Amino acid sequence: MQQTDQFVVSPLSYQPDYEVVATTERTCQQHLQQTLHKLSEISSQAATHAARSVHLKSHGLLTAEMQIYDQLPPAYAQGLFARPQTLPLIMRFSTVPGDILHDKPGTPRSLALKVVGVEGERLPGSEDAITQNFLFVNGASFLSSSVQVFLNNLKHLACSPNTSTELRHFLAQLFRSTAHLVESLKYGQQSQLNHLYQSQETNLLGETYISQDPIMYGDYMAKIAVVPIAHDLIALSNKPIDLFASDGLRKSIVDFFIKRTAVWELRVQLCTDLQTMPIEDATxxxxxxxxxxxxxxxxxxxxxxxxxxxxxRLIDDGMLFSPWQGLASHRPLGSVTRLRKMNYEMAKNLHALQENGRICEPKHLDDLC
Incomplete structure (x- = not known):
């Protein structure tokens, strides 16, 4: 375990008035619901099973264990991490767009964790579960700070079925090129952190994944990250892979785990200043x-x-990964996440209808072993 005593921070305790609901936020909900439903319809035409509106294509579906460190400083020993324990979990690597694209377009790559065997007060709607879900993207900031911009971006993706694939390939290239320009203007050529829509021609296992949207962290507010620490993973950072094969990303993960073990660290960044670390602006x-x-x-x-x-079938078809499925001590924060809550609820209902009600939160991982 890395020593943390050398780091002294004074995190802000959460206050309800830190969350500010814009007057336009509620008016966007109906439009977002229609857009996401359209995306699900488009995705379903490209899949033989129930389709998510986003994060449809999985590249890796792993079982793993999370060992929570002991002797954490009090500010970090919160919620799920309040005491040392080892818990099983599922790791799902996926692609953000809803349709099953060739791997070549530069779309964002995502990681979802579903930790099993979690105890504590739960968020409304997840009272019967014993899981904690965390969502990450391989970019440090969310491209859309406001719910309106987020909605407009999704509307671009919800195009007609006849042109969806071609347009999404074009949009992926456009987002990537625009992000490179923004990156160079804002951070210069030596930026420490990769942007959400950077070129995606490297191995997923060498990436650092960041929550982007903040969450409650017990008494505090935080962002979290999953960082590769095993030598075999670090060696894959920025390593190109063959994406000319339609499933190049998936093949790279499958090939790695034939004989090798992967180790990541889950790290927490506590909010200490609302001016430089805002809750409502995920960019x-x-x-x-x-x-x-x-x-x-x-x-x-x-x-x-x-x-x-x-x-x-068990994970992509039988489970959903929602940050609202978990402990009250890790409730999602921010306008984009609040708006996306409706997406997760709608996706669960639609998914369950298409899959004859087989959506569930696992009690164990025995079926996956």
């Missing part, structure tokens, strides 16, 4: 000089079949 990268990412747990995934049709 702002929280400065690490104000509050560094501190290790709180280690995630280990041993050699396994990292993707199979069987695992896909």
């Amino acid at each position: 702002i990268i929280w400065p690490e000089e104000h509050s560094p990412y501190i290790p709180v747990a280690r995630i280990t995934a041993k050699p396994q079949i990292a993707w199979s049709p069987y695992r896909s």
Whole structure:
């Protein structure tokens, strides 16, 4: 475990008035619901099973263990991480767009964690579950700060079925090129952090994944990250892979786990200043000089079949990954996440209808072993 005593921060205790609901936020909900329903319809035409509106294509479906470190400083020993324990979890690597694209377009790559065996007061709607879900993207900031911009971006993706694939390929290139320009203007050529829509021609296992949207962290507010620490993973950072094959990303993960073990650290960045670390604007990268990412747990995934049709049926078809499925002490924060809550609820209902009600939160991972 990395020593944390050298880091001294004074995190802000959460106050309800830190969350500010814009007057336009509620008016966007109906439009967003229509857009997401359209995306699900488009995705369903490209899939033989119930389709998500986003994050449809999985590249890796792993079982792993999370070892929560002992002797954490009090501010970091919160919620799920309040005491040392080892818990099983699922790791799902996916692609953000809703349709099943060739891997070549530069679309954002995502990681979802579903930790099993979690105890504590739960968020409304998840009272019967014992899981905690965390969502990450391989970019430090969300491209859309406001719910209106987020909605407009989704509307671009919800195009007609006849042109969806071509348009999404074009949009992926456009987002990537625009992000490179913004990146160079804002941070210069030596930016420490990759943007959400950067070129995606490198191995997913070498990426650092960041929550982007803040969450409650017990008494405080935080962002979290999953960082590769095993030598075999670090060696894959920025390593190009063959994306000319339609499933190049999936193949790279499957090949890795034939014989090798992967180890990541889950790290937490506590909010210390609302001016430089805002709750409502997910485009702002929280400065690490104000509050560094501190290790709180280690995630280990041993050699396994990292993707199979069987695992896909159990996980892609039988589970949803929502940050609103978890502990009250880790409630999602921010306008974009509040608006996306409706997406998760609608997706669960639509998914369950298409899959004859087989959506569930797992009680164990025995079926995946």
